[in-house]
Amino acid sequence: METQEITAAEAPAHPRLRENIWHIRASSDAALLITSDSRFEVGTEDALRFLKMRSHCTGFHSVEEIAQRSGLALDDVRSILASLEEAGVVFSSPAERADLDRVRAALLSICKIWSDELRLAYIGNEFRHGSLPKTALTGWLCEMYHYISDFPLAIEHGARRAEGRLKDVLVRYAQQEKHHDEFVVRTLENLGLKRDEVKGSAPLVSTRAIGLLMREMFEHEPCSVLLMAALVEAQEFQEEHIAGFKQCMHETYGAPLDAFDPFFEHQQIDVGMGHAELLADNIDLIDVTDMERLDGMVNRLHDLKHAFELQSLEIRDYYTNLNGKYFPRQRMRFSSL
Template sequence: MTAVIPQPDIIDPLAELDYPRLRHCTFRELSSDQPMLMIVGREHFEISEEEGTRTALLTVKRYLDGRHTIPEIAKLSGVDEASVRQIVSTLHEAGLLRRETPTEYIPGDVFAAQIDASCEMWARQIGFHHLFADLEHGDLRREVFLGLILETYHYVKSAPKHISTAIAHCRDERLVPLLSEYFVDEWNHAGMLLGSLVQMGVPEEQVRSAHPIIGTWSLVNNLCEIARQDTLSYIACTSLFEARADDFEGGAASMRRAAVAAGFPEDSVDPVIRHMGIDVQAEHASLIGQATRILGDIPGRQAHVVVNNLHDLKHSYDQFHDQIVQYYSDISNYIPRVKVDYFSL
């Protein structure tokens, strides 16, 4: 008979100090004279400058990836080893270093709660993009605000494409009814954004024939690829891109302020806000909870796939917003964007 040696539930809590790795987080700088925020899920920590600089701390953070020892981090960052050890020790005591718990399955409710908390963090990080603050402050051309609504129209119009892809590639029939109901809810919402664009002065036929910018195509194609690869990942993504009740009022007020700053009527964005409200009422951001109640425990290996896909999608949104600023800030670009045909060559 082969003896079975019990494995500890948690690896030695000091082991990660040899190759420290930070939990996934967001750093937020409000101003140079205020503490920097470190956001981890629904928690946030204020980091004040008592010794050293923010630049030094962020440089050390770059190497807290689980691939470098403390002496290596000190050498690469240019921060003395004693200071690096102090930083790592402080992060460890605050529970901010990654600590792996070997597990074959994760309880469904625990998994859903963690995904929801992480998506709340990432959704707000998406909202930190300078596009939104610059629009509210009137620091960008009015065409950039128009472009945001126009590209969002293209994105919302693509919903049947990525939802149907998820249904077609669903490997667990128990999830098909959930996805099918979601498809029915979302298939024709683009018309509301079309209404806003018409109120903003864009002829309807120009909106319908407009060609999305590449950042929008990339975002939509990433969603379709995730839907092909892993159904649970796609459902988890809805927690990231669907409107949340807690953020609705603030998001609506921000949208109206940006419209006015860009020189459009405040009520021109009412159809966009109405679309957000419908999604909130339908509780589409909670689909991951519904899915895990159907599936039960989630295999640990699949959980990692879901999280990585979500993280990639978060950066797709960053790229989407980057390119809206880039394309619609150029005074020479066609708005709405037109297709290039053979006779244009």
């Protein structure tokens, strides 16, 4: 996707924005703006000024109100919005139905964008730098155990509501994902946890929320299972990066060099099965054009993206400083009252 420059056009009176993702570094002269169909370079100062008003571009405020709420000059707000309008970032009223080719292209694009964003912010990256304690490392793996255990059950929830070839694809996908939690249990055993304590632990609330949100989305639109696969499945297996990660885990956390072998065996299996390509390979099974249904599906997928980000925050919060919290997290039972 080629990076473009933004020029100016006229913006609507009550502006609302399309999905826009910004990568801004204060040390760089240019920021990167990503939309579902383009990338733009924007001066860093202009990008930072825009962020002051972005929060108020919800479609409920006039340009004058945006200027007042953000503290920017009215002419500056108009100028920024005009540039964003030219870039296609300012939202325009949609038709009741969408063009199917446009739907499929947009969903493929946004799944790639959000998947990249999740990888950039993934808590697993922090362990490579040794910035979190070992309790957070094992806590993260416990949450992966619970999530991976639940994932095929959520897919089956969607498969029960699907028909035809979509149903066949989802049933096969669920079957292929079953028992993959065993790879994580073996990894945790290699790090010193007991099998029974892993299986008897309780997921964090954010991990449970991911399962509930998946079921809600799959129930409304079974084809959204394919979007989920594009969002979360590993896309490549790079042995040199994995070797570096295992060496870092050994040096930083004292993990045996082979401790993560089961974890990465699971990743290799998923990559080999082509789960990350399920959406692209079956894009013809995306046949939703009703705008209300599309809005609901995309909103739920966006909620799931943020649920994974929330999970990283909760893992960091719960497992970094235990301060007497149970490790791993335990289920609450009536008999304990």
